[in-house]
Amino acid sequence: MEEILIISNYYPPEKGAAANRIEQLALKLYQNNYKVSVVCPLGNYPKGELFPEYKGKFSVTENRDNITIKRLWIYPSVSKNLVVRIISVLSFSLSLFFYLLFKKTPKKVIVQSPPLLLSFISVFVLSLKNKKIILNISDLWPLAAIELKALKEGSFSHKFSLFLERYIYKKATLIIGQSNEIITHVKSLFPEKNCYLYRNFPDHKIENFDLTFEENQPIKIFYAGLLGIAQGVLELCEKINLDGLNIELHIFGDGAEKNQIEVLLSSEKDKKIFFHGMMERNELHEKLKSFDIAIVPLKVRIYGSVPSKIFEYGALGFPILYFGGGEGESIVEENKMGWVASVEDYTELNNKIQLISKTSKLELFGMKERIFRESQINFNLDLQMKSLINEDVF
Known part of the structure; x- marks a missing residue:
């Protein structure tokens, strides 16, 4: 059974589309005869507080639906204070850096992007170790941050983010993107890069239509x-x-x-x-x-x-x-x-x-x-x- 590692900032029991999307990817790979492991932070999203089962722990290894999950330390926060948010991002970034540097990892690794800093650290260490890096892009950062006015165009943060973006695209072995626009954007920077469309399709395991009909309701x-x-x-x-x-x-x-x-x-x-x-x-x-x-x-x-x-x-x-x-x-x-x-x-x-x-x-x-x-x-x-x-x- 071939091994593959997924690196993500989110994973259940955390809630939301990002966690669901990565779990779906892990489960489908397992169903196709891969031995799948995931590295992610201790569960804290969306409230920015460690879930009760992870409080007081530096790292946790667990098995969830035949997927081995390694959860690393993070200082969680959803604070609007920029300094606090940076500390939070750096905390997991450091945990991830040392984990990837010193732990044995499979030959094939899927890296989720964004967040850019986490994907940069992952790609940097994995490229040194000559791994096959499959970059899974779900949103285009920093472009999306500019459109959301979370970053000011031309600022130091914007320029630094552009550097991180171009580095991970260049060093990735290949790229899977959730939209044709993502693939077009990557190709505009690196025309020779192998890119594949990977839509975020669900797997509800529902074979028969089961929605109900209520005539006299709004x-x-x-x-x-x-x-x-x-x-x-x-x-x-x-x-x-x-x-x-x-x-x-x-x-x-x-x-x-x-x-x-x-x-x-x-x-x-x-x-x-x-x-x-x-x-x-x-x-x-x-x-x-x-x-x-x-x-x-x-x-x-x-x-x-x-x-x-x-x-x-x-x-x-x-x-x-x-x-x-x-x-x-x-x-x-x-x-x-x-x-x-x-x-x-x-x-x-x-x-x-x-x-x-x-x-x-x-x-x-x-x-x-x-x-x-x-x-x-x-x-x-x-x-x-x-x-x-x-x-x-x-």
Whole structure:
């Protein structure tokens, strides 16, 4: 059985798309006869606090669904204080540096990027040890940071990030990217680099359509995921207009905007927006069976980003109301998955919601059945994995 290591900043029991995506990759490699191990920080995300089972520990080795997981020390934080955040990033970076330098690692290693500093350290040490480095790019940094105004263009931090970005692209043996835009960007810098598309398809293990039909209920739109700056869910709650419509918005998740969202909704109880907090994935999917439409927002159009929620909820059978621009728009439109509103255009978004309000529950149910069937073919993780293995990517 061939060995492969995955280096990631997130892994379950942490919540969110990043942790789910890496776990899915690990499990699929195991199912294809790889012996898989993962190196990641002690569990702390999204609250920036060590989970109770990891407190007081420097490192932990555990087995989760036949995947060996090595969790290394981190000083966790989601503080807005830049110095504290830097200390947090450096803490795991140092743990990872010494682990990779002195521990025996498999010949093949998948490195998740971003975060850039962690991927830089991984690629730097692994290149010295002559490993096959498979760089898995889920977002383009620092480009995304500039678009989100988290970095100032031309600043020292921006220039340093550009150096890290170019280094990891150059030193990686090959690159897998979640979008065609990511691959185009890498090729613009290193035209000869071998790059492969790797979509964040889910594996729900659901063979039969099982969403339910409730005729005499409001149309239930839901957002489920990270409540961070990039998603702009707080602004969505402020600007969405459900007045006079038989529509509700339900929000599930946790993150930086959680408290502000709760304050807003407690002060404006007539908005028909309901906050449910964070739920376990299986519990969430069970809760959503009677819901109707998944909304996928981004605060700004982020080049290279394709929200995995498109595939996550499309594969369950939910129509998508997409509000993020970029390649995600094309995926929703080409697969006839629902509705698209131009990113940041709340007038257009509210017009789409008006249009949705005129759709009957029966029509929505028909859409769900079709989207579920087509997603089994179009968003098939097993077929994607086998194709990449046949091309000797892993």
